[in-house]
Amino acid sequence: MKSGFSFKITKELGQGTLARTGVMQTPHGVVQTPAFVVVGTAATVKAMLPEQVQGAGAQAVLANAYHLYLRPGHEVVEQAGGLSKFMNWPGPTFTDSGGFQVLSLGSGYKKVLAMQSGQAIDEEVIAPVSERRAIVDEDGVTFKSHLDGSPHRFTPELSMQVQHAIGADIMFAFDELTSLLDPYDYQVESLARTHAWARRCIAEVRKLRKAHPKRLYQALFGIVQGAQHEDLRRQAGQFIGALPFDGFGIGGAIEKDRLGEIVRWVNEELPTDKLKHMLGISEPDDIFEAIASGIDTFDCVSPTRVARNGSFYTYDGRPDVNGAKYRSDFKSLLDGCDCYTCQHYSRAYLRHLIKAGERTGATLMSIHNTHFIIKLVDDIRASITVGTFLDLKKTWLQRYYSN
């Protein structure tokens, strides 16, 4: 505990699952796991005030090193006294390394990134090199800024320096995220690179900690890649698991239908006593699968992004408030929901706000969606504690996906 960071498992469900509850301690507070970490890429959860994020039940927020490096500049966040102070979020914080942008601005630029197995694969799914805004080499990644096109270069060392300056409680190693459609040979090559980078991240963080002994402890999580291949995932789990990381992130393109299976391969290889974060998921079925396979925390842009476009979570699926049928529907988004939005506003009003492009619409929708997902995870945590997780999983998903 001298580092200010720790993770303790409080209950293991068993019953053929790897599900568990735990407590993560960080310099900025505690996170009860499993937990959904709300994404606030640019040091703000889009359209939400910190009070609203807190009101929705969030325990932690995840920002992005690449975005803050570009704007306003990580040194500004450092001068402000760190991410938490800068954005007025007093609780625990994470930063992503910029690794995701290797994909989203690289081979996945302007492409659909998530996939279902069996989904039609056309030649449009991987961006041609000439169109990419991120090009990978052994040493790092050259980005063209999505803001102004200016060239920037990220290396594992720079990502660590940027994340160290930003000062989140948890930093992620800089990795290469591949597309499911990259061939096996490329996955092998990329994985070797991600592993070399993992070592360089550890070395750099060591240096930074030595150079700034008075800083609050920032945990470093290693990232397991390997796409959809069992041999690569297990190999990655062993390799990354053997390095002195404080916790682990499971990343990469994952076939949705095999998510639980893939996570399980990894978690069978990683040390059980450390925290496992899954990057970028939040659909209810994915949440249940991931937690069943041993995931402790996860983050996702989906609840807020989808909210800004009008979709809202209910126990019976995720409809779109823009639908003409909600024009004069004065019920709340979700009957019985105790979020601020549902306590005070109707579907008809929210539809009007979203249609009119009024920002308050994005705020209110985001409040509902983050609250809904967080509540779901709260319920899951409770069910693990009392041992009813598998029942909850079955009945909950059955209802959600029945229409």
Added chain:
RNA sequence: GCAGGGUUAGUGAAGCGGUCAAACACGGCAGACUGUAAAUCUGCUGGCUUAUGCCUUCGCAGGUUCGAAUCCUGCACCCUGCA
């Protein structure tokens, strides 16, 4: 009253003899969104139970032409000058 300009699908606005059911924008409808390139993107938007098909549209009524939203005549309304 004279001269000139205008009237195009829900709105604005292209088109100025055939390739026009009619560009484009907005609006409308539907869909997508999983470590945020994302208040973004995609599709549809005259009718026909859906098609390399048919039918009806471009102020109204006539006419010229193989063929008109596009040319001519008359009418209606709007705008701008001059009286």
